[in-house]
Amino acid sequence: xxxYLDLEDIKDLDNLIQKAITLKNNPFHHQELGRNKTIGLLFxxxxxxxxxxxxxxxxxLGMNVMTLDLKTxxxxxxxxxxxxxxTTKAEHIKEAAAVISQYVDIIALRAFPTxxxxxxxxxxxxxxxxxxxxxxxxVNMESATAHPLQALTDAITITEHSIVKxxxxxxxxxxxxKALPHAVPNxxxxxxxxxxxxxxxxxxxxxxxxPEITQNTPIIYNQEEAIENADFIYAKNWSSYTDYGxxxxxxxxxxxxxEKLNNAKFMHCLPVRRNVIVDDSVLDSDQSLxxxxxxxxxxxxxxxxxxxxxxx
Amino acid sequence: xxxYLDLEDIKDLDNLIQKAITLKNNPFHHQELGRNKTIGLLFxxxxxxxxxxxxxxxxxLGMNVMTLDLKTxxxxxxxxxxxxxxTTKAEHIKEAAAVISQYVDIIALRAFPTxxxxxxxxxxxxxxxxxxxxxxxxVNMESATAHPLQALTDAITITEHSIVKxxxxxxxxxxxxKALPHAVPNxxxxxxxxxxxxxxxxxxxxxxxxPEITQNTPIIYNQEEAIENADFIYAKNWSSYTDYGxxxxxxxxxxxxxEKLNNAKFMHCLPVRRNVIVDDSVLDSDQSLxxxxxxxxxxxxxxxxxxxxxxx
Amino acid sequence: xxxYLDLEDIKDLDNLIQKAITLKNNPFHHQELGRNKTIGLLFxxxxxxxxxxxxxxxxxLGMNVMTLDLKTxxxxxxxxxxxxxxTTKAEHIKEAAAVISQYVDIIALRAFPTxxxxxxxxxxxxxxxxxxxxxxxxVNMESATAHPLQALTDAITITEHSIVKxxxxxxxxxxxxKALPHAVPNxxxxxxxxxxxxxxxxxxxxxxxxPEITQNTPIIYNQEEAIENADFIYAKNWSSYTDYGxxxxxxxxxxxxxEKLNNAKFMHCLPVRRNVIVDDSVLDSDQSLxxxxxxxxxxxxxxxxxxxxxxx
Numbered sequence: 030x031x032x033y034l035d036l037e038d039i040k041d042l043d044n045l046i047q048k049a050i051t052l053k054n055n056p057f058h059h060q061e062l063g064r065n066k067t068i069g070l071l072f073x074x075x076x077x078x079x080x081x082x083x084x085x086x087x088x089x090l091g092m093n094v095m096t097l098d099l100k101t102x103x104x105x106x107x108x109x110x111x112x113x114x115x116t117t118k119a120e121h122i123k124e125a126a127a128v129i130s131q132y133v134d135i136i137a138l139r140a141f142p143t144x145x146x147x148x149x150x151x152x153x154x155x156x157x158x159x160x161x162x163x164x165x166x167x168v169n170m171e172s173a174t175a176h177p178l179q180a181l182t183d184a185i186t187i188t189e190h191s192i193v194k195x196x197x198x199x200x201x202x203x204x205x206x207k208a209l210p211h212a213v214p215n216x217x218x219x220x221x222x223x224x225x226x227x228x229x230x231x232x233x234x235x236x237x238x239x240p241e242i243t244q245n246t247p248i249i250y251n252q253e254e255a256i257e258n259a260d261f262i263y264a265k266n267w268s269s270y271t272d273y274g275x276x277x278x279x280x281x282x283x284x285x286x287x288e289k290l291n292n293a294k295f296m297h298c299l300p301v302r303r304n305v306i307v308d309d310s311v312l313d314s315d316q317s318l319x320x321x322x323x324x325x326x327x328x329x330x331x332x333x334x335x336x337x338x339x340x341x
Numbered sequence: 342x343x344x345y346l347d348l349e350d351i352k353d354l355d356n357l358i359q360k361a362i363t364l365k366n367n368p369f370h371h372q373e374l375g376r377n378k379t380i381g382l383l384f385x386x387x388x389x390x391x392x393x394x395x396x397x398x399x400x401x402l403g404m405n406v407m408t409l410d411l412k413t414x415x416x417x418x419x420x421x422x423x424x425x426x427x428t429t430k431a432e433h434i435k436e437a438a439a440v441i442s443q444y445v446d447i448i449a450l451r452a453f454p455t456x457x458x459x460x461x462x463x464x465x466x467x468x469x470x471x472x473x474x475x476x477x478x479x480v481n482m483e484s485a486t487a488h489p490l491q492a493l494t495d496a497i498t499i500t501e502h503s504i505v506k507x508x509x510x511x512x513x514x515x516x517x518x519k520a521l522p523h524a525v526p527n528x529x530x531x532x533x534x535x536x537x538x539x540x541x542x543x544x545x546x547x548x549x550x551x552p553e554i555t556q557n558t559p560i561i562y563n564q565e566e567a568i569e570n571a572d573f574i575y576a577k578n579w580s581s582y583t584d585y586g587x588x589x590x591x592x593x594x595x596x597x598x599x600e601k602l603n604n605a606k607f608m609h610c611l612p613v614r615r616n617v618i619v620d621d622s623v624l625d626s627d628q629s630l631x632x633x634x635x636x637x638x639x640x641x642x643x644x645x646x647x648x649x650x651x652x653x
Numbered sequence: 654x655x656x657y658l659d660l661e662d663i664k665d666l667d668n669l670i671q672k673a674i675t676l677k678n679n680p681f682h683h684q685e686l687g688r689n690k691t692i693g694l695l696f697x698x699x700x701x702x703x704x705x706x707x708x709x710x711x712x713x714l715g716m717n718v719m720t721l722d723l724k725t726x727x728x729x730x731x732x733x734x735x736x737x738x739x740t741t742k743a744e745h746i747k748e749a750a751a752v753i754s755q756y757v758d759i760i761a762l763r764a765f766p767t768x769x770x771x772x773x774x775x776x777x778x779x780x781x782x783x784x785x786x787x788x789x790x791x792v793n794m795e796s797a798t799a800h801p802l803q804a805l806t807d808a809i810t811i812t813e814h815s816i817v818k819x820x821x822x823x824x825x826x827x828x829x830x831k832a833l834p835h836a837v838p839n840x841x842x843x844x845x846x847x848x849x850x851x852x853x854x855x856x857x858x859x860x861x862x863x864p865e866i867t868q869n870t871p872i873i874y875n876q877e878e879a880i881e882n883a884d885f886i887y888a889k890n891w892s893s894y895t896d897y898g899x900x901x902x903x904x905x906x907x908x909x910x911x912e913k914l915n916n917a918k919f920m921h922c923l924p925v926r927r928n929v930i931v932d933d934s935v936l937d938s939d940q941s942l943x944x945x946x947x948x949x950x951x952x953x954x955x956x957x958x959x960x961x962x963x964x965x
Contacts, residue, residue, distance in 0.1 A: 065713065069705065076414065078440060081409065085445075095708050097704065098413075102704065103699055103700065104924050111931060114929050120701070123937075124924065124943065124944070131706075131951070206428065208412070230563070244373065247964070299440060300431045300432030300436065300437075305426050320439045392721065392726065393693065393756040401689075539872070547766070611744065616735070632755065635755050638755075
């Protein structure tokens, strides 16, 4: 692995999942690998799990960690080629990415979408610009359209908790008061397509994800029908992709409760709005895997960083 | 020790003070203890001494440190049970505390009071919620009503600088332009009650601290009388507890000067308003212990963290 | 070296440059020197290169790093002697510097000028106050009037890339939409005066730097004449020193382009406004040294920190 921008950078998913589980059992066994290596964690947006788990993963591997909050610590960046920089943006990504590459061995980056300018978000300008101008490997800590560290985490968690050979996994849209990105459902859909699972998506009409991502995945508009006999229900809100960034529904009937859960395990990437996305009774039950997912964030990141370190 | 929420978590104060003094003489002798252990420093509020000294203490013990500024880095947290989270708070403390516990071995937390809602402050909602939902030990880096790391520091400092068997220690209220919490005077009163000292409190009427904390400690409304022959004068402002969070007096005659200090040592937790709480001449004299107190913050934290690490 | 406030703290510049180049070849050879030593990086202002490169330098030497953003993490500081602190400033520099000195072995500090109050900026109140009240060495990470780590970096870079015995180096003012400090041009002028180079400065009338700094350095108001046959052109904007902090010109004819560059190498401290200070074609050419300069920031800082550690 030379970078981790999206799931396509994984050569063998099963192998990477197994490596992550091995690291989970022995997190400190590779500290020579990261000795005198530094990761730079660059945040354009808030983070709790990603910030802590990626830092933990790097430290488990013996790496040094430098964190930079680009919204407060540093300057505004210009991403436009050929721009005459006479307004508020003080530094061009060409310099920023090349300069940061002088100080770190791996760059990890979080940059959310605008949810206003669909074309710009789809282009992944920030992530792709860092990739283009950095001279070190770049890791996506959630970009405009993808969250591949979360997806790898989810794949690990489903692998660990699956009790049938080919589990039924349903990604179920849930209501939310704020317009949310498509990164998590996009990456979850992609990683499920890479696994031997019976995967489908359920959401109200108008919430179709990018068809280039969902591809052949069945989309079922009737939640009750979709989740029947599910082994894993992954709840997640997203805003409309077609009517870009809009909230078309806040229909509480899409919230997951114990009755809907039935015998399935409940998954969510967190943070989760209790009693909006999912009922308290689900999160507080043994069927909820959300804390295990959060824990696996460390080992997903550690597996990726280990591969990158081995290829430096 | 399994947690350090308040002074009641100390089993043997004298012993802990002696351990801290031993660590001060050999701060780096226990680095194997903290190896591959991580402390998470969570700040809802600003900090200088606490941030640096707790980080230093952890690093002295060989620990990794991850700092999270909850007011800027992350999401707003919901603390209410059963809340329907459809407004601004994106994550419930149940998830936040459980998730952070996946990444760190000890959580240290700073969360100031509102000084508006007495009942809520007294309940210590934030600190207690973290304790309840975290699966790792929690350390109080100053909560709504207590600052036990400062109190332990103060106990160490008085132990080091006491030249009589049973020193006279006076906590003297001082004026301040802003309403301040009760955490420091509360914890100082508690720790003095645990030591073999002649302890009293002096303040203007209306500034009585919580009587459940002051208990039998003499309260003297005449400062001159109270501080006579004192060995240690600990100046500190706090807002009214009865008329909750209000400033009832800014009477400059309560400021400590050299004449009042006489032969006593001067103490304050810092930050201190010069020429409001205390005259320049006191702080600039050899009788001031404020810098020694600040230094002891490291060893108080280190003694506590060492006990917690030994009990993990 | 006992401190690094300005270039005068360097005893032997050539020797320090050679030490930096040696460290660049073997950055991890002195990790025992920094073991259990801590540097405190204190920022009153934004930073990217300085934050990352100084942290990297310290970690290369085996040091622990504690970063404090004084504008957000902590309290407002009072610098006035004898002030009655009854307004917004909660802590006096006397305490802050003495307290921080309890937790760190070296203090590194960034504090930009006001560009409004010339007298105050010239006094370097923040930097000098830290020096006065800290009990540990202080390093200047850019103050009101000086950026000596950048200047040392620039001296290293010119040494590395010089192909003639006595290169011609020109500091060329460039236009910029925002009023900028004099710290970089001041320190660059000073360090060039310390080296065996043919150094001159070119800028529009009214942009004369402090004459106590420029001293005998030739000032040429005609850019074309000044840069003729230059080996190194260092572009940089600054606001007027005489008409303090004012923008007197945004004349785009002062921008550096490939024609002006001719055979010279291009230098800039970054961040740089593309197509305002310098044309894209220059920055994207092999004649640009800006990324090499950024890289050398690490080894300039490391050479300084190593000297300070050896003298602790």
